[in-house]
Amino acid sequence: MSKPWRLQEITYKEVKEKKYEVAVLPIGSTEPHALHMPYGSDAFHAGMLADRVCERAYEEGAKVILLPTIPYGVNRNLTGFPLTMNVDQKTLDAVVRDLVASLEQHGILKLVLFNGHGGNEFKGLLRTLYGRTKVFVTLVDWWKVAGDVRDAVFEKPGDHADEMETSVSLALFGELVHMEDADDGAVHPTRFEAINEGWAQITRPWHLLTRSAGVGDPRKASKEKGERYIEVTVKRIAKFVKELSDAKIDKTFPFREDWNV
Numbered sequence: 001m002s003k004p005w006r007l008q009e010i011t012y013k014e015v016k017e018k019k020y021e022v023a024v025l026p027i028g029s030t031e032p033h034a035l036h037m038p039y040g041s042d043a044f045h046a047g048m049l050a051d052r053v054c055e056r057a058y059e060e061g062a063k064v065i066l067l068p069t070i071p072y073g074v075n076r077n078l079t080g081f082p083l084t085m086n087v088d089q090k091t092l093d094a095v096v097r098d099l100v101a102s103l104e105q106h107g108i109l110k111l112v113l114f115n116g117h118g119g120n121e122f123k124g125l126l127r128t129l130y131g132r133t134k135v136f137v138t139l140v141d142w143w144k145v146a147g148d149v150r151d152a153v154f155e156k157p158g159d160h161a162d163e164m165e166t167s168v169s170l171a172l173f174g175e176l177v178h179m180e181d182a183d184d185g186a187v188h189p190t191r192f193e194a195i196n197e198g199w200a201q202i203t204r205p206w207h208l209l210t211r212s213a214g215v216g217d218p219r220k221a222s223k224e225k226g227e228r229y230i231e232v233t234v235k236r237i238a239k240f241v242k243e244l245s246d247a248k249i250d251k252t253f254p255f256r257e258d259w260n261v
């Protein structure tokens with residue numbers, strides 16, 4: 001079946017007939033995800049969830065195009081684990097900036113950065129791009145979108161290869177998840193209360209923080225929980241993409257034009 005929102009799978013014949021309003025760019029990471037999830041997890045999450053978002057938005061009439069996924073992310077603090085592949089933030093920013101320039105040239109003036117990795121931080125880039133491009137760039141860290149339902153779906157909070165990420169992985173690429181190898185995802189405390197409480201921030205050296213690269217207990221994960229979380233997440237982002245597609249860029253965009261100071 002044809003997937004007309006996937007740029008990698010369509011031809012010039014199709015593209016030249018179309019007008020696109022919104023591009024979606026998934027960005028992931030290549031790093032260990034405990035003993036039970038694959039190195040590609042963050043890139044798979046971003047690419048597959050963005051695909052579901054674009055499918056739904058397209059079906060609702062959005063003029064959306066899904067760009068190929070960037071599979072690398074910012075991972076200096078995980079390089080204590082073998083085959084963690086790091087790309088510095090400034091390198092990643094430069095790639096995104098060049099893609100923004102390409103979109104601008106092609107007249108696609110709305111872009112959703114669909115981020116799948118906590119180490120990638122694009123807020124600084126958004127500020128840097130402001131006033132320097134006609135493209136309206138918005139950032140979505142997908143795992144935060146359904147944060148308000150997270151506690152209702154999952155029992156054990158964590159932040160890397162945890163119950164939530166594992167459940168989503170079981171739903172999206174279960175054949176690559178090895179639940180029999182999942183451990184408790186326990187973390188080591190530092191010697192400083194300020195850091196353990198979180199108000200003094202550090203970049204965590206992952207090989208000292210964790211036993212197996214996981215943070216959070218994934219053993220209660222299930223495909224069903226993953227599907228529930230995905231449904232809320234995809235529905236919300238697809239609605240946003242459709243609204244973006246329909247929106248006209250005028251002088252008060254993205255603010256409401258009917259609001260008087």
Ligand SMILES: [Zn+2]
Pocket residue numbers: 033041042116117160161165
């Ligand atoms: Zn992850």
